[in-house]
C-alpha cells in the first residue's frame with residue numbers, strides 16, 4: 001500500500017492560489033485536487049472557490065515542467081512536490097481519439113500520434129493508481145478512446161452541456177431567458193444568429209457537445225434545458241470550424257460551467273458525496289484491509 005503523506009500549507013507548482021487553508025470552513029479541511037490537462041481552470045473553479053487547493057497541470061502553463069508524458073512517481077514527488085492528492089480530474093486532448101477526426105486515424109496510428117495520446121491517458125491512470133484519490137474522473141468526447149486504451153473500460157456517464165444548463169439560470173436576465181426560448185425556433189425559421197446571440201447560447205450552455213466521463217465519482221444531478229440549434233450541424237461549436245487555430249481549439253475544449261458546478265456539488269466531500277463514493281479512499285482501503293485480516297483469521301482458526 002502507498003504511504004500517504006499530508007503536504008504542508010506551502011504553495012505547490014501550478015496551484016491556482018484561489019483557495020487558502022485559512023479561508024476554508026473550520027469544520028472541513030481543504031482538499032487537494034490534481035487537475036491534469038487543465039489550462040483554463042474552468043472545471044475546477046467551483047472546487048477552488050470552495051477553498052480547496054487545485055494543482056493545475058498543463059503544458060501551456062509550463063511546457064518543460066508540466067509535460068505529463070514524462071511524469072513518474074519520483075518526478076511527481078521530488079520535482080513537483082505533490083505527495084498527496086484527494087481527487088484527480090483529467091481532460092486529456094481528444095484530437096487523436098474523437099470521431100470527428102476518424103479519417104486521420106490510420107495515419108496517426110502509423111506516425112506515433114495515437115500511441116503518444118494513449119500514453120498521456122495511461123499516465124493519468126498511473127496517477128490514480130499511485131495517489132488512490134477519494135474520487136477521480138477523466139473526460140473525453142465520443143470516440144475511440146476505450147478501444148485504444150482498453151483498460152479504461154466503458155464510459156461511466158455521457159452528457160451534453162445543455163444537460164446542466166439549469167445550473168446557470170440565476171445568471172441570466174429575464175430578457176435573456178425569454179430570448180433563449182424564442183431562439184428555439186429561429187433555425188427552422190431561417191433566421192441568422194448574431195455573434196451576441198451565439199454568445200448567449202454559449203453562456204447559457206444551451207448547446208450540445210456530447211462527451212463522456214470515466215472514473216470513480218458521483219454522477220452530477222441533471223438540470224437539462226432544450227438545446228438551441230444555431231447552424232446546420234446543431235451546436236454553436238460547429239460555427240468555430242475545425243481548423244481555426246489554438247483559439248478555436250481552446251474554445252471547443254472549454255468545460256461548460258453548468259456541468260462544472262453540478263459536478264462539484266455531487267463530489268464536494270459532503271457526507272452524501274463521501275457516501276456516494278463508498279467512503280473516502282482511506283476508509284475503503286481500511287475496510288478492504290479489515291476484510292482481508294478477518295479472512296486470514298478465519299483461515300487460521
Ligand SMILES: C[S@@+](CC[C@H](N)C(=O)[O-])C[C@H]1O[C@@H](n2cnc3c(N)ncnc32)[C@H](O)[C@@H]1O
Nearest residue numbers: 037038039040058059060067068069091093253
Ligand atoms: C482538451 S484540452 C483540455 C482543456 C481543459 N478542458 C481546459 O479547460 O483547460 C487538452 C489540454 O491538454 C494539454 N496538453 C496536451 N499535451 C500535454 C502534455 N504532454 N502535458 C501536459 N498537458 C498537455 C493542452 O495544452 C490542452 O490544454
